Every structure is written in structure tokens, then in C-alpha cells.
Amino acid sequence: MKSLIIFCGILLITGTSEAQFKFLANNSSDQYKAKIFVDKCEGNACGGKATIIVYDKITNREIDTFHSEDLDFGLTESQNAKLGWLELGKYQTPLIFGDFNFDGMEDLAIRNGNNGAYASPSYEIYLSSKENKFVKSGELTKLASENLGMFDFDKKTKQIAIHQKDGCCFDKTINYKFDAKNVLYEESSVIEDSSIADMVTVITQKMVDGKMKRTVQKFKMKDYYNQ
Incomplete structure (x- = not known):
């Protein structure tokens, strides 16, 4: 009986190995x-x-x-x-x-x-x-x-970037960095929202002196994407 169990085990291992690519x-x-x-x-x-x-x-x-x-x-x-x-x-x-x-x-x-x-x-x-x-x-x-x-990772800037999307007209990029204690934090982000008429609203956030600074700009769609 013991020999039969060992033999079946060998067959199972062999079969698994052959089934894998x-x-x-x-x-x-x-x-x-x-x-x-x-x-x-x-x-x-x-x-x-x-x-x-x-x-x-x-x-x-x-x-x-x-x-x-x-x-x-x-x-x-x-x-x-x-x-x-x-x-x-x-x-x-x-x-x-x-x-x-x-x-x-x-x-x-x-x-x-x-x-x-x-x-x-x-x-x-x-x-x-x-x-x-x-x-x-x-x-x-x-x-x-x-x-x-x-995510993207850049050796020069030591920055990680993720990309998000919501439907056709909303794109967001968030950039992360590691602090001196190797803790990940959000360093900046950019939102591009082209859901309203022919305008693109760009919302930029950036960490400055420990606080997130926010700016909002609006562009004509044809001008923004031709930059």
C-alpha cells in the first residue's frame, strides 16, 4: 500500500510538471x-x-x-x-x-x-x-x-508616477517620492479635465514647504493639445 501511494505521488508530480509550460x-x-x-x-x-x-x-x-x-x-x-x-x-x-x-x-x-x-x-x-x-x-x-x-519610475528625479482615468475626458497623474525615512508621499499631481465644451481645465497640486499648493488653469482645447 505504501509503495502504491509513493508511485501515485510520483505520477502526480510528473503529470503536473508536464502540464506546465x-x-x-x-x-x-x-x-x-x-x-x-x-x-x-x-x-x-x-x-x-x-x-x-x-x-x-x-x-x-x-x-x-x-x-x-x-x-x-x-x-x-x-x-x-x-x-x-x-x-x-x-x-x-x-x-x-x-x-x-x-x-x-x-x-x-x-x-x-x-x-x-x-x-x-x-x-x-x-x-x-x-x-x-x-x-x-x-x-x-x-x-x-x-x-x-x-507605475512609471524615474531614476533621475527619484519619482514614481501613477496614471488614473475616468471616462473619456478626465485624466490624472500623481507623482510620489520617498522621504529621508524611505516613506512614500505624494509630491505632486496634475488633473486634465476636458469634459466641458472645448475647454481643458488643468488642476496642478505640488508640495511646497510641507504644504500642498494648488493652481487651476483653463485652456482652449485646440491650444492645449497643440502645445
Whole structure:
């Protein structure tokens, strides 16, 4: 009976391994590479539950393992996921590496479905630690999951920007920075509202001496968008 249980367990593991599609992400980072195992690939679309194993690019040492409920990404017409290990292009992979909190260490964003505004891509954010492990950031994951896709991050200004939209005529960009204690705060925002006739109302807010300064400007639509 014991032998039968072990044999069935081996069959289950083998079946699970064969059912998964396997990918390599070797060109998305200067420091890391990854192996990706995902449940579903139909046509040019892959997704579903996935496991991601991240390795040091130089030493090949395994760094960390992650899981996604829906690692949604696409393939080109020439790529066939059924042929075994398939290498993904730099901008094709559902992993985004970058220094999101501007501490000099490379962090990781992992695609997790389309839960953002207007069914846009959503990501879970993991920050690199000095122990060569990644720690999930709740506040950055929220920014990357509840707005229009992944946030922008600018190394020069050390600023994170999210984008929001409400219908055809309301767009908002919010810019965040980290303070000296590495606490995220809203540094500025810009609202563009073109819902009234042929006018665009621009509302700008910016943190000045610890207080948010607000300005409102109105432009002719043709003049504003031709600037």
C-alpha cells in the first residue's frame, strides 16, 4: 500500500510538471535571470497560476521563488510554448526589474492578472533586501494594481508616477517620492479635465514647504493639445 501511494505521488508530480509550460527570462535584468512555469498557453496567450524562480545571473545561485495567480503574457507567432524551454524577449516577459525605491538595488514586479483600472495589467511589487531576498511591498503593490497598469519610475528625479482615468475626458497623474525615512508621499499631481465644451481645465497640486499648493488653469482645447 505504501509503495502504491509513493508511485501515485510520483505520477502526480510528473503529470503536473508536464502540464506546465516552461520559459526563461534571461534578458530582463543585469543582475538576475528567471525560470517561469505557467499553467496555460493557448495560441499566443499564456496565463494562469505560475511559479517564478529567480537566480543570480553570475553565480547561478537560486535567490527566491514567487507565485502568481495569473501571470498573463503573450507570445509571438513564431514562438511555440509546447516545444519545451522557450526564452522570452526583454520586453515580452511578465517580469519587470528596476530600482523602484531608488536605494541602488534592483527590485521586481510580477504580473498578476488584469486587475487595474479598465482591466489594465496589475503587478505585485517585491523590493530587494540586503539579505539577497525580496520582500513584498504592500504600498507599491497597491499603486501597481489599482491604477492604469504599472507605475512609471524615474531614476533621475527619484519619482514614481501613477496614471488614473475616468471616462473619456478626465485624466490624472500623481507623482510620489520617498522621504529621508524611505516613506512614500505624494509630491505632486496634475488633473486634465476636458469634459466641458472645448475647454481643458488643468488642476496642478505640488508640495511646497510641507504644504500642498494648488493652481487651476483653463485652456482652449485646440491650444492645449497643440502645445
